Amino acid sequence: NREEIPVSRTTFTPITDFTELDLSPPLAKAIVRAQYTTPRPIQAETIAPALAGHDVLGLAQTGTGKTAAFAIPTIEHLLAHQKKGPRGLVIGPTRELVTQIDQEFRKLTARTKICTMTIYGGVSEKPQIQKLERHPDVVCACPGRLLDLLGRGFVDLSRIETLILDEADHMFDMGFLPDIRGILQPLPEKRQNLLFGATMPNKLRKLAEQILVDPFVSEIDHSMPAKTIEHALYPVIEKLKLKILRHFIRQDDFDSAIVFTRTKRRARQLAEKLGKDGHRAVGLQGNMSQSQRDKAMAGFRTRRFDVLVATDIASRGIDVTDISHVVNFDIPDTVDAYTHRIGRTGRALHTGEAFTLATPDDASVVRA
Numbered sequence: 001n002r003e004e005i006p007v008s009r010t011t012f013t014p015i016t017d018f019t020e021l022d023l024s025p026p027l028a029k030a031i032v033r034a035q036y037t038t039p040r041p042i043q044a045e046t047i048a049p050a051l052a053g054h055d056v057l058g059l060a061q062t063g064t065g066k067t068a069a070f071a072i073p074t075i076e077h078l079l080a081h082q083k084k085g086p087r088g089l090v091i092g093p094t095r096e097l098v099t100q101i102d103q104e105f106r107k108l109t110a111r112t113k114i115c116t117m118t119i120y121g122g123v124s125e126k127p128q129i130q131k132l133e134r135h136p137d138v139v140c141a142c143p144g145r146l147l148d149l150l151g152r153g154f155v156d157l158s159r160i161e162t163l164i165l166d167e168a169d170h171m172f173d174m175g176f177l178p179d180i181r182g183i184l185q186p187l188p189e190k191r192q193n194l195l196f197g198a199t200m201p202n203k204l205r206k207l208a209e210q211i212l213v214d215p216f217v218s219e220i221d222h223s224m225p226a227k228t229i230e231h232a233l234y235p236v237i238e239k240l241k242l243k244i245l246r247h248f249i250r251q252d253d254f255d256s257a258i259v260f261t262r263t264k265r266r267a268r269q270l271a272e273k274l275g276k277d278g279h280r281a282v283g284l285q286g287n288m289s290q291s292q293r294d295k296a297m298a299g300f301r302t303r304r305f306d307v308l309v310a311t312d313i314a315s316r317g318i319d320v321t322d323i324s325h326v327v328n329f330d331i332p333d334t335v336d337a338y339t340h341r342i343g344r345t346g347r348a349l350h351t352g353e354a355f356t357l358a359t360p361d362d363a364s365v366v367r368a
């Protein structure tokens with residue numbers, strides 16, 4: 001019930017072409033080079049209000065083009081005048097996501113002087129500290145490591161002009177709220193806030209109310225990606241799951257799949273079993289080191305692997321298009337998690353299939 005958040009009264013007509021925005025030439029050219037010919041719905045709705053300086057609350061999933069939706073107005077603002085950074089701060093839940101955000105910023109700031117960097121845990125902090133000393137314009141960070149570096153005086157957030165919270169709902173689920181509150185402390189009171197998430201649970205609405213001032217709210221139709229997805233439910237007993245999965249992989253229309261398991265251990269074991277069968281499968285789960293995770297992702301992107309066996313958390317924010325199948329080897333815990341998982345197929349107008357293996361124990365989730 002988002003009516004409770006005071007919503008900006010100003011109305012903006014959605015743009016139909018990026019040229020309507022009258023962006024600085026280097027940014028306009030980068031958009032053309034990226035081959036973003038038509039604005040995606042979230043971009044059509046939110047870029048103009050963000051450029052006008054409004055706070056924005058965007059309800060949109062990964063894959064809808066939301067990164068460019070917040071990157072474009074942030075970059076335009078940075079290009080308007082030169083000042084010492086960091087001036088833009090993006091916070092996201094996972095290393096994979098902040099890396100993708102950083103890449104999107106780089107794509108759109110090529111041939112400008114704007115400099116971006118990532119901060120996340122699980123890797124050496126020294127290179128990150130050294131980059132911070134050079135005053136990057138935009139910092140894309142996971143909450144934990146950022147708060148750590150902040151506490152030890154390696155980050156100065158007193159010049160932040162735009163704060164972006166991406167996948168805010170996931171950060172909430174992952175228990176990052178106290179860290180985020182800590183990060184908000186040193187930020188200047190006067191700043192622009194852009195908050196994005198796929199869903200708006202009650203707990204998150206509270207935070208949004210505290211952070212956003214008179215926001216422009218945009219909600220992108222959640223059923224949209226689902227229109228290109230076929231859903232199928234297979235009632236099974238636990239010990240038949242592997243056999244059925246092998247059957248899916250052998251079908252003619254099988255191209256690539258993300259297979260979701262409930263636990264890290266099951267992800268690892270299933271990837272190993274499929275590998276022994278001769279399938280090109282790789283696991284992606286939280287117990288892997290950063291370089292192992294990067295390798296798995298790169299291998300899946302370049303099709304060295306065609307099956308990625310992942311847990312929910314490890315897979316968050318991953319943007320790989322062209323996945324033909326999502327298989328819920330274990331049923332997700334919640335309806336939201338289902339939407340997130342199957343959102344990985346049927347992207348960018350490709351069609352996809354979402355298969356869910358449900359055991360008798362899963363009856364209540366199936367009903368939901």
Ligand code: AMP
Pocket residue numbers: 035036037038039040043061062063064065066067068319
């Ligand atoms: P995101 O939701 O930000 O993860 O974006 C999903 C994908 O869509 C990314 O690979 C972007 O490069 C791509 N993308 C974003 N905006 C557009 C656009 N207007 N036209 C075509 N592709 C886009």
